[in-house]
Amino acid sequence: xxxxxxxxxxxxxxxxxxxxxxxxxxxxTLSLIGSNGAGKSTLFxxxxxxxxxxxxxxELDGASLTRKSTSAIVDHGIVMVPEGRKLFPSLTVEENxxxxxxxxxxxxxxxxxxxDTFPILKELRRRPSQAxxxxxxxxxxxxxxxxxxxxxxxxxxxxxxxSPSAVDMVYGGLEKIRGADVSIILVEQDIxxxxxxxxxxxxxxxxxxxxEGSSATANRNQIxxxxxxxxxx
Amino acid sequence: MIKRIDNAYVTxxxxxxxxxxxxxxxxxxxxxxxxxxxxxxxIALAWNLLAxxxxxxxxGMPLFIGAGGYTLYLVANALxxxxxxxxxxxxxxxxxxxxxxxxLLFRLEGAQLAIGSWVxxxxxxxxxxxxxxxxxxxxxxxEVLRLVPRSLRLPLNFAFAxxxxxxxxxxIVILLKSRFxxxxxxxxxxxxxxxxxxxxxxxxxxxxxxxxxxLSGAAGACYYITSIQITPSSAFSQNWIAITIFIxxxxxxxxxxxxxxxxxxxxxxxxxxxxxxxxxFVISGLLAITVxxxxxxxxxxLIKRLIRIDLLPIAHHEARRVHGTQPTITDKxxxxx
Amino acid sequence: MIELLLNGLFVGALYSLFGLGLAVTFGLMQxxxxxxxxxxxxxxxxxxxATQALGINPLFSLPFVALLMFAFGYALQRVVLNRTIGxxxxxTLLVTFGLSIVLxxxxxxxxxxxxxxxxxxxxxxxxxxxxxxSIGVMPLFFFLFACLAFACTWLVFAKTSFGRAVRATSxxxxxxxLMGIETGHIFSLALAISxxxxxxxxxxxxxxxxxxxAAGPERMLFAFEAVILGGLGSIWGTFFGGLALGLAQAIGLxxxxxxxxxxxxxxxxxxxxxxPAGMFARRNGL
Numbered sequence: 011x012x013x014x015x016x017x018x019x020x021x022x023x024x025x026x027x028x029x030x031x032x033x034x035x036x037x038x039t040l041s042l043i044g045s046n047g048a049g050k051s052t053l054f055x056x057x058x059x060x061x062x063x064x065x066x067x068x069e070l071d072g073a074s075l076t077r078k079s080t081s082a083i084v085d086h087g088i089v090m091v092p093e094g095r096k097l098f099p100s101l102t103v104e105e106n107x108x109x110x111x112x113x114x115x116x117x118x119x120x121x122x123x124x125x126d127t128f129p130i131l132k133e134l135r136r137r138p139s140q141a142x143x144x145x146x147x148x149x150x151x152x153x154x155x156x157x158x159x160x161x162x163x164x165x166x167x168x169x170x171x172x173s174p175s176a177v178d179m180v181y182g183g184l185e186k187i188r189g190a191d192v193s194i195i196l197v198e199q200d201i202x203x204x205x206x207x208x209x210x211x212x213x214x215x216x217x218x219x220x221x222e223g224s225s226a227t228a229n230r231n232q233i234x235x236x237x238x239x240x241x242x243x
Numbered sequence: 244m245i246k247r248i249d250n251a252y253v254t255x256x257x258x259x260x261x262x263x264x265x266x267x268x269x270x271x272x273x274x275x276x277x278x279x280x281x282x283x284x285x286i287a288l289a290w291n292l293l294a295x296x297x298x299x300x301x302x303g304m305p306l307f308i309g310a311g312g313y314t315l316y317l318v319a320n321a322l323x324x325x326x327x328x329x330x331x332x333x334x335x336x337x338x339x340x341x342x343x344x345x346x347l348l349f350r351l352e353g354a355q356l357a358i359g360s361w362v363x364x365x366x367x368x369x370x371x372x373x374x375x376x377x378x379x380x381x382x383x384x385x386e387v388l389r390l391v392p393r394s395l396r397l398p399l400n401f402a403f404a405x406x407x408x409x410x411x412x413x414x415i416v417i418l419l420k421s422r423f424x425x426x427x428x429x430x431x432x433x434x435x436x437x438x439x440x441x442x443x444x445x446x447x448x449x450x451x452x453x454x455x456x457x458l459s460g461a462a463g464a465c466y467y468i469t470s471i472q473i474t475p476s477s478a479f480s481q482n483w484i485a486i487t488i489f490i491x492x493x494x495x496x497x498x499x500x501x502x503x504x505x506x507x508x509x510x511x512x513x514x515x516x517x518x519x520x521x522x523x524f525v526i527s528g529l530l531a532i533t534v535x536x537x538x539x540x541x542x543x544x545l546i547k548r549l550i551r552i553d554l555l556p557i558a559h560h561e562a563r564r565v566h567g568t569q570p571t572i573t574d575k576x577x578x579x580x
Numbered sequence: 581m582i583e584l585l586l587n588g589l590f591v592g593a594l595y596s597l598f599g600l601g602l603a604v605t606f607g608l609m610q611x612x613x614x615x616x617x618x619x620x621x622x623x624x625x626x627x628x629x630a631t632q633a634l635g636i637n638p639l640f641s642l643p644f645v646a647l648l649m650f651a652f653g654y655a656l657q658r659v660v661l662n663r664t665i666g667x668x669x670x671x672t673l674l675v676t677f678g679l680s681i682v683l684x685x686x687x688x689x690x691x692x693x694x695x696x697x698x699x700x701x702x703x704x705x706x707x708x709x710x711x712x713x714s715i716g717v718m719p720l721f722f723f724l725f726a727c728l729a730f731a732c733t734w735l736v737f738a739k740t741s742f743g744r745a746v747r748a749t750s751x752x753x754x755x756x757x758l759m760g761i762e763t764g765h766i767f768s769l770a771l772a773i774s775x776x777x778x779x780x781x782x783x784x785x786x787x788x789x790x791x792x793x794a795a796g797p798e799r800m801l802f803a804f805e806a807v808i809l810g811g812l813g814s815i816w817g818t819f820f821g822g823l824a825l826g827l828a829q830a831i832g833l834x835x836x837x838x839x840x841x842x843x844x845x846x847x848x849x850x851x852x853x854x855x856p857a858g859m860f861a862r863r864n865g866l
Binding site (some may be wrong): 294298300346347350351353354355357358359361362363365366368372373393414482485489492496502520521523525527528529531532535536538 | 606612614660664667669670671673674675678679680681682684685686688689723756778797801804805808836838839841842845846848852853857
């Protein structure tokens with residue numbers, strides 16, 4: 011469904027991605043792992059149109075998205091949950107959710123369905139978004155992205171800065187939306203968690219994809235080697 | 244081993260020499276213009292010290308310029324002395340006013356500070372308008388000027404304006420080269436980070452404010468000696484800040500050389516285009532907008548990029564090695580990552 | 581006494597209207613517009629042109645002026661001001677200060693330095709008798725119209741998808757783009773709306789008193805004072821901020837005729853000192 015082919019990109023004269031190719035099927039969850047600076051966030055920036063690639067192609071269901079504006083890419087159904095949640099502080103929880111539906115993409119997601127999926131938010135909908143705990147904010151951020159009725163959901167470091175119980179709560183929430191109507195690409199530092207929550211994985215290092223495979227049968231040593239580069243005792 | 248002499252002192256010396264030679268080569272009209280140039284440049288340098296180096300965008304600067312002028316008139320007329328010694332009072336009173344207002348000024352930032360200080364200048368204008376002791380709407384005349392022989396007035400006016408300019412330039416260079424200047428630049432990047440490094444930001448800000456307002460007050464005092472009379476509407480006029488901002492933007496905000504080049508360009512433009520009347524102001528305004536957007540480091544920044552020279556290096560030696568170039572204006576509240 | 585206070589409220593409503601456009605650009609977009617007053621004066625001149633050309637009551641020139649200012653605001657933000665976003669408050673401040681000089685002098689070239697006013701026609705002298713005193717129909721109409729303008733602006737920015745997008749963009753540009761908001765377009769629309777509602781203030785200003793090319797900065801100070809007094813981010817705060825300013829001036833005028841504007845400024849400085857966030861500052865929602 012979403013395919014990324016031979017993408018090269020960087021900032022100014024500094025190249026970050028060197029020929030990255032990636033594909034994800036409908037309803038599938040892919041976890042993208044790799045150390046800091048491996049190029050995961052840059053790849054997300056390219057897919058969402060925040061950063062124009064130097065070369066390469068991005069397609070969704072056969073339509074080319076390369077160098078389209080971010081708003082056009084959201085219209086096609088690729089939506090990101092940014093790293094650090096990034097709720098809008100001058101908007102309430104409900105307004106944050108409504109903002110996700112800004113492009114009015116047709117689909118089944120409504121405020122009601124988001125609140126039913128994450129019931130903990132029901133009582134918080136009129137609160138200022140900054141009054142929520144980190145885990146609650148992360149659920150709002152996921153809900154905000156769902157309001158756009160995405161085909162592909164890009165989740166950047168959902169667990170960043172959260173307590174272990176909050177991480178459980180967030181992934182418990184994600185569990186409920188995995189499946190038929192949305193494909194998910196997950197960037198996650200916690201490799202065990204990432205493999206647990208995904209169907210496939212891809213490991214990046216120095217701007218390249220160095221290992222891909224099925225999450226269920228992943229070989230931990232192989233991943234370690236790919237992640238750190240070199241043999242691992 | 245030859246000891247390398249700091250460029251900054253060479254430049255200061257050169258400026259002093261030029262200022263001393265000017266009266267010998269300039270005509271009367273030229274000297275009048277040069278006097279005004281010194282005043283305006285001193286004010287621009289002082290404003291740039293606040294806005295460009297410590298992020299205090301004091302739109303209400305005319306408050307201190309006007310206060311300097313009024314003080315000079317009141318003191319010299321009351322004592323019945325030639326006006327020149329009263330320039331000292333014209334520096335002291337604005338500094339005291341700044342000190343008194345500082346608790347309020349430093350509670351504000353950004354637009355609040357810009358508008359708040361503008362309102363303060365407006366309050367000063369309105370107060371002078373209704374106060375008979377300072378001549379109310381009619382303003383004051385500098386009666387004691389008759390104590391100065393007519394032939395000496397022009398040269399003396401210039402000499403004192405030049406002295407004020409030279410003191411301003413030296414004070415700013417010395418201030419910025421000191422440990423203090425390092426704190427100032429750390430502060431411009433981030434108040435919190437500077438505090439964490441042990442910079443007492445409130446003291447640094449206060450000293451900068453007092454220096455800048457004293458210097459602008461002295462410059463204002465010099466200006467109003469040449470104008471023979473002072474009124475509330477001219478003393479606290481926003482024209483002062485318009486000219487200042489124009490010069491600082493054009494030359495390059497946040498460098499010492501910037502305002503010098505800006506002032507030169509300003510006078511070249513004014514002398515060639517002022518026949519256009521309002522059209523001249525339209526052109527100047529458009530130029531300022533264009534430079535702000537496309538050339539944020541100003542004309543001096545452009546020159547420096549092209550020929551790689553520091554006339555007034557103010558960075559610490561260690562700092563210079565690390566940074567290489569002078570930091571440009573950094574926003575504290577930039578929204579783009 | 582009641583007459584004095586009523587008069588203060590009526591003048592205050594005009595100040596609120598001066599501030600309404602700024603409540604959007606400054607309060608919500610966090611963008612400083614030092615040319616706001618000059619844009620109001622420009623609108624007044626446009627209304628004057630329309631009334632001269634068409635021979636209509638100034639009130640009916642509003643659609644024409646609002647439309648032109650809408651286009652001007654959109655183009656200005658799109659072409660010029662969006663380029664200063666993300667560079668901190670200083671470049672915007674400097675650019676709009678330059679714009680203020682440009683507008684003042686262009687108006688002086690186009691319309692000379694003479695003061696002008698808009699002739700209100702018969703409504704100008706009509707009065708409603710209320711017991712021992714009477715109130716003018718025109719100030720009362722201005723007051724009610726100001727309430728209406730505030731209510732509409734509040735609705736647009738508090739309750740619509742567009743309003744949420746403006747607030748989100750000013751909070752976090754990048755994340756707003758990730759939600760599919762065309763941030764440049766949204767901000768341009770916001771300035772366009774800000775300048776169109778300011779056209780109302782301009783026409784009332786012209787009908788009540790006079791204007792001249794250099795009259796902008798003083799109006800801008802009143803506008804900023806109304807916004808800051810009311811509290812940033814609160815549209816109704818600006819309304820009450822403007823009324824407070826008008827009342828302070830009316831009371832000042834009653835104490836001594838020369839004390840009016842001074843009293844307004846002093847109240848503003850006092851609020852800045854004791855409550856810098858303003859009277860009704862709110863961080864969330866509107």
